[in-house]
Amino acid sequence: MALAIFDLDNTLLDGDSDYLWGRFLVAQGRVDxxxxxxENHRFYEEYRRGQLDIQEFLAFSLKPLSEIPPPELAELHRRFMEQAIRPRITAPARELLARHRAEGDFLLIITATNRFITAPIAEELGVDDLLATxxxxxxxxxxxxxxxxPCFREGKVERLEQWLKQTGQNLADSWFYSDSRNDLPLLERVTRPVAVDPDETLADHAAAxxxxxxxxRESSGS
Incomplete structure (x- = not known):
């Protein structure tokens, strides 16, 4: 049984769930x-350039979770899944997961986006486990x-190493699918790294x- 690891945002999702959640909060009038x-856009662009200060970003992105009562958060997330997330799970992404599942592989999502946002998405995708901030x-x-x-850059490697010790899994036969230069530390560790709709830096690195x-992405390009 192989370990099949997947980044979430802009990999299994055609979009970034952290950024989309921020935009959803704006649309719902729950933040200024x-x-x-x-600020949401600034942090997203810094992430894309490989320049994100993760602690500064988390102070920003986790603050609304502390200000909205849990029952309201749950209802907001239910609507968020319906409006912003399910439409961005492409058929090719579901098919890739299904192929690994049919091979008997262990499916793990590892993402910098926080667990509040990503746990329901991981459940929707039917993976075996989730590592998130x-x-x-x-x-x-x-x-x-x-x-x-935080499950980000080298932190993803640290969190994965902790998880491997806890679960008895290993990287001897492992895949990792990602779109981002920020995931190069983990891509370098697995047996079979795969670049998925990669940013320019990762595309160049993968080609080399x-x-x-x-x-x-869907064949229509949508």
Whole structure:
């Protein structure tokens, strides 16, 4: 049984769930519209350029979780899934997961996006486990702080190594699918790295290393 690891945003999803959640909060009037949209866009562009300060971003993105009561968060996320996420799960992404599942592989999503946003998405996709950035909770409410190591860049490698020790899994026969230069530290660790609709830096790196480059976008380009 192989370990098949998948990035989420712009890999299995045709879009970035963290960025989309921020835009959804703006549309729902749950944050200050203009300033939040501006900062949300700034952080997304910094991420795309490989320049994101993860701690600064998490202070920004986790704050609304601490300000909205849990029952309202649950209802917001239900609508978010319906309106913003399910339409962005492409048929090729579902087919890739299905192929690995049929081979008996263990399916793991590893993502920098926080667990509040991504756990329902991982459930929708039917994977076996999820590693994500964990928002701190006290007495059932989010604090706006992060718990443990953010699941980002080298932090993904650290979190995966912890998970491997806990589960007895290993990287001896492993895949990792990602779109982003930010995932190069983990792509270099697995047996079979695959670039998925990659950014320019990752595309160049994959071509130089002879890694497969694939697309999970719909054939129509939508």
């Amino acid at each position: 519209g203009d300033s939040y949209e501006r 964990d928002p701190e909770q006290i007495a059932g409410r989010y604090t706006g702080r992060v718990s443990g190591i 290393r002879g890694w497969p480059i694939i697309s999970l």
